[in-house]
Amino acid sequence: MTRRTKTLSRYRSQAGIVYDILNTIAEEGPTSPTRIMYGARLPYDRLKNMLEHLEEQGLVKKIIEDDRVFYDLTPKGAEVLEELRRVRRLLRSIGIRF
Amino acid sequence: MDGHIGYYAVFTMLALLEIISAAISLIIAVKAMGIARKIKDKGLFRLGIGYAVMCVALVLGFAAALIALLYPVNPVLQLQEEPRHMEWHHLGGWRHSPWPGDRFGVSWNLVLLASVFFPISYAVILLGLSGEYVRFEQGSGEKLPGLIVAPGLMIGMASDLVSAGLLIGIIILARKGGGSVGPYIVFLASHILRLAGESVGTPLLFLAGEVLRPIALLIVLARVMLG
Numbered sequence: 001m002t003r004r005t006k007t008l009s010r011y012r013s014q015a016g017i018v019y020d021i022l023n024t025i026a027e028e029g030p031t032s033p034t035r036i037m038y039g040a041r042l043p044y045d046r047l048k049n050m051l052e053h054l055e056e057q058g059l060v061k062k063i064i065e066d067d068r069v070f071y072d073l074t075p076k077g078a079e080v081l082e083e084l085r086r087v088r089r090l091l092r093s094i095g096i097r098f
Numbered sequence: 099m100d101g102h103i104g105y106y107a108v109f110t111m112l113a114l115l116e117i118i119s120a121a122i123s124l125i126i127a128v129k130a131m132g133i134a135r136k137i138k139d140k141g142l143f144r145l146g147i148g149y150a151v152m153c154v155a156l157v158l159g160f161a162a163a164l165i166a167l168l169y170p171v172n173p174v175l176q177l178q179e180e181p182r183h184m185e186w187h188h189l190g191g192w193r194h195s196p197w198p199g200d201r202f203g204v205s206w207n208l209v210l211l212a213s214v215f216f217p218i219s220y221a222v223i224l225l226g227l228s229g230e231y232v233r234f235e236q237g238s239g240e241k242l243p244g245l246i247v248a249p250g251l252m253i254g255m256a257s258d259l260v261s262a263g264l265l266i267g268i269i270i271l272a273r274k275g276g277g278s279v280g281p282y283i284v285f286l287a288s289h290i291l292r293l294a295g296e297s298v299g300t301p302l303l304f305l306a307g308e309v310l311r312p313i314a315l316l317i318v319l320a321r322v323m324l325g
Contacts, residue, residue, distance in 0.1 A: 011275040013230045018137045057138055080136050087129050093318040094126060094145065095227060095272030095279065 015084065015091060016098040017042065021050060022059065022073060022081040030063055030070040105170060109199065112308055113163035119312030120156035122319050123149045141229025148223035155215030156312065162208035166199025195251060196295040196304035209308075213257035216289075216311075220264035227271045251296055258293040262286060278321070284314035 017040060024039030025031050031039075037047050051071060054060045059077035063070040073081065088098050130146030133139075195201040197209050265286040269279045288310035295304025 013141075013275060013277070014139045015133065015137065015142050015230065018139070053138070057136070059137070076136075080133070083133055083136070087133055089322045090126060090129055090318070091133075091142075093278050093281065093321045094130075094149070095268065095275065095277035095282065096142070096145070096230060097276040 011097075013091075013096045013098070015096055017050060018054065018059075019081070019084045019088070019098055021047070021054065022077055022084070025060060025071055025073050026078065026081055030072040032068065032070055036071060105198070106167065108305060109163045109167045112305070113160055113167060115309060115312035115316075116156050116160035116163055119315035120153050120160060122315040123153040123156060126315075126318065127153060139230070141226050143226070144229055145223055145226030148219045148221075148226055151215055151219035151222055155212040155219060156315075158208050158212035158215065159308065159311075162197075162199065162205040162212065165203075165205040165208070169200065169203075169205075171200045171203070196299055196301050198301040198305070210253045210257075213254045213292075217257050217260040217264055220261055220268060220285075224264050224267050224271065227268060227275070230275070255293060255296045258289045258296065261289045262293070265289065280321075281314040281317050284310060284317060288314065 020040035021036055021042075024036050028035055028039070033044070033047060033051065036042075036051070037044055040047065040050075042050065051060060051062075054077070055062055055071075057076075058074055059080055060071045061074050063072055092098055127146045127148075127150035130142055130149065132146075134142035134146060195206055197206045199205040199209075265282055269282050269286065272279045272282065288307045290307070291303050291310060292307030295301065295307055
């Protein structure tokens with residue numbers, strides 16, 4: 001069991017990571033990177049890169065309030081999350097793990 | 099098999115399976131590429147391209163089955179009429195073309211062309227998965243047998259060998275990523291059956307492999323629909 005958990009965490013799909021990040025933000029509302037880090041099960045440096053990438057794509061927006069950073073979904077991000085939910089089963093069937 | 103009900107039944111079933119699975123692979127390609135474009139995921143985009151290439155291969159397979167249906171031949175008679183058939187036998191063996199539609203005609207060439215497209219699609223899928231997941235391993239190849247073979251058969255056999263190798267790579271990678279490997283195992287079984295059919299010149303094994311391949315995509319459809 002330990003070995004399987006280790007294997008799965010070493011091999012995560014990019015689409016699955018994007019889904020986990022967007023899903024965490026959708027569930028929590030404007031969210032701090034720390035909350036997203038736990039929700040998406042990602043180390044901070046990798047999460048930081050992913051959030052920058054998603055911000056560039058216009059899927060999330062950065063909000064700064066009283067020196068605190070939050071991330072929220074953009075309408076485009078919500079649309080992509082919905083689409084990812086719809087194709088989840090299909091992607092799983094062709095070898096992409098979510 | 100000219101005029102025989104079995105001939106028509108086999109090729110009708112094959113044509114239907116090929117066109118249905120071509121539609122499924124096209125849907126997979128469109129969905130994967132669509133979502134990949136939105137999240138700028140190169141690995142997923144490549145995976146979609148792989149399924150688009152597979153769609154082309156399946157359409158070629160459909161065309162071959164359709165031609166076999168529209169222009170039926172008697173495969174046994176055709177073998178006897180092959181001018182160098184007996185001569186090749188005397189020279190040390192003749193690997194018969196296992197395609198009973200038209201052993202040396204357009205439909206056989208289409209089957210061979212499709213055979214080349216399949217390993218290309220698997221290679222692109224493997225590339226896609228390697229982009230999606232952090233690590234991947236590639237399956238090992240095997241040496242080709244040095245035998246006298248029917249025209250084009252080496253292409254079919256080489257394609258099936260390469261396909262099998264690539265599929266092993268895909269299965270290992272998808273398994274490590276925790277993704278589903280069921281359809282890829284069916285694809286692998288299909289290529290092994292085709293290879294067995296090509297090796298001994300047995301139409302039954304070859305056709306079983308041809309039929310099994312579209313079934314892999316039907317499994318994807320069933321999983322999506324049934325959950």
